[in-house]
């Protein structure tokens with residue numbers, strides 16, 4: 001009864017049909033799985049020798065959801081909800097034997113079954129919302145019936161997973177297996193045989209507290225910040241108490257198909273695959289990372305102390321060294337302050353805080369680095385300081401230790417000269433706050449050995465970061481492209497839009513904060529200092545924006561000084577007419593006739609500038625792929641995942657249009673804005 005060509009087969013175990021899904025890697029519900037599962041349940045029902053049915057999966061996990069690769073193509077029958085209907089309608093009891101992750105369609109298959117038994121480390125979730133979708137096979141209707149409305153609302157709108165223990169406590173599953181999942185599932189099915197199946201669709205949604213639910217929905221909408229799917233999922237779950245499952249599933253289906261075509265859903269699918277692609281680094285195939293258990297951090301400033309927390313949270317032993325006792329004790333205070341905040345917010349409990357703090361050693365004796373497998377330098381971003389430190393580190397660290405730099409703007413190839421084993425030198429560019437931000441740019445220098453790169457990536461992943469490999473260039477991937485974003489926003493201000501108009505345009509796209517608000521928040525003085533340093537080497541033919549310099553000359557460094565692009569009075573942001581006048585005067589002086597800008601034009605121009613620079617990073621080999629660039633912006637620069645990142649937005653806009661806009665930039669703004677060859681070629685092949 002098991003056809004080796006199909007991913008679903010079934011065998012009889014003394015009157016119990018065991019249906020096995022075997023569709024590696026994650027048993028996604030491809031058409032063959034949906035069809036095979038449906039037929040197997042029908043066949044088992046038709047076979048008089050069968051008394052009950054078990055659905056199990058081979059390999060690492062129970063069904064982890066719909067096959068995302070099939071999304072966007074016309075669905076081929078049977079649709080998963082039809083398979084689930086057949087399972088639920090089965091006259092013979094069906095038990096789902098669950099291990100690994102029962103996600104999306106997998107969870108829905110389990111919910112449509114009549115009994116559920118799971119390994120204790122199983123996790124359950126409805127992650128469709130994270131792909132811009134809603135459950136499509138009854139999840140929003142059956143889960144409230146088993147687990148109650150508040151939990152269903154939470155899971156369907158957040159995509160978060162719950163552990164088997166919680167699923168058991170909430171009545172979503174019936175049993176935890178103690179070891180032999182299949183044997184115990186068969187025994188469970190045998191016990192249910194002969195009894196009328198307990199159909200989820202026949203269970204009423206348990207009573208709930210309406211005002212509490214209203215509050216929960218409000219919070220969901222606030223948190224969604226422009227993303228459509230959480231609100232859609234909430235509406236479906238909220239309808240469950242008043243409609244029957246077939247009606248609810250029909251509504252799900254309508255929403256699912258509609259959302260599938262949205263740009264948000266396409267963007268989120270793009271990000272899903274981007275996150276899997278980014279781990280594939282040419283030259284590192286099959287490369288084993290070196291074992292790292294003790295991480296050293298040189299420098300306990302804001303960055304160093306946050307890196308220490310990230311490392312301790314990941315289970316590393318951490319050694320932090322500062323230049324003297326006073327600096328070391330200040331560093332310790334910073335680390336303790338981060339933990340105190342985490343404790344206060346409920347992110348950790350007291351015993352976790354104590355344990356983690358105990359794994360962090362702080363001091364001012366450089367010799368303490370001798371025991372570290374990896375030392376990350378996080379001192380002031382200045383060439384001479386970093387070089388001196390790296391030379392000193394080289395003398396102290398062990399034979400095989402790796403040294404990493406956290407520089408943002410210095411040239412790691414230049415810094416590599418200061419270390420005694422440049423092959424064991426790599427960049428680990430954390431984003432502030434380093435214990436929170438998910439992005440890490442891992443910088444491959446000209447001399448970094450492949451195994452060292454593989455180790456840095458493994459350490460980053462253990463810290464639950466998303467590492468993106470970058471080559472060496474000014475600003476690496478993120479800050480290099482961000483510079484073009486910044487410039488274009490500034491030029492638009494010079495040409496006629498006011499800062500708040502540019503902010504509104506970018507916030508309208510979906511960014512949480514417009515550029516000028518960000519500049520004010522992070523302070524205008526750092527970029528000013530950098531511009532002054534670069535003044536001598538700047539190409540005089542390139543367009544230069546003077547407004548930021550003028551603001552700094554006026555002592556307006558942003559929010560911290562109460563004034564920048566905006567005026568801040570008691571924490572309230574206001575448009576400052578003096579700045580508006582200054583901007584207009586700056587345009588006049590340059591002979592620029594100011595004009596009005598539509599929000600759409602602002603957005604398109606800004607994205608075009610980013611995409612063009614993105615193609616240049618690809619041509620230089622700094623970025624490996626377009627999707628890596630998108631991940632940088634989604635994980636390090638506050639871009640919501642549902643925008644897909646700047647490169648994705650460029651493709652949505654159409655690369656022809658991007659080329660046309662960049663041509664205008666080249667003419668208007670100078671050779672630094674020349675159209676990237678790769679962009680032109682990509683536009684032609686589109």
Ligand code: COA
Pocket residue numbers: 025026028064065066067068069101103104105127128131133276277
């Ligand atoms: N459809 C198609 N392919 C999928 C998939 C899905 N639903 N889920 C995972 N895969 C693929 C991945 O692309 C990857 O392929 P690759 O090896 O060719 O790159 C492979 O399966 C392994 O996935 P990965 O995420 O690297 O493994 P993991 O063990 O870290 O995580 C999961 C496993 C199931 C937790 C994770 O893949 C996941 O969350 N998948 C999405 C689940 C989902 O959203 N389902 C609902 C769809 S509506």
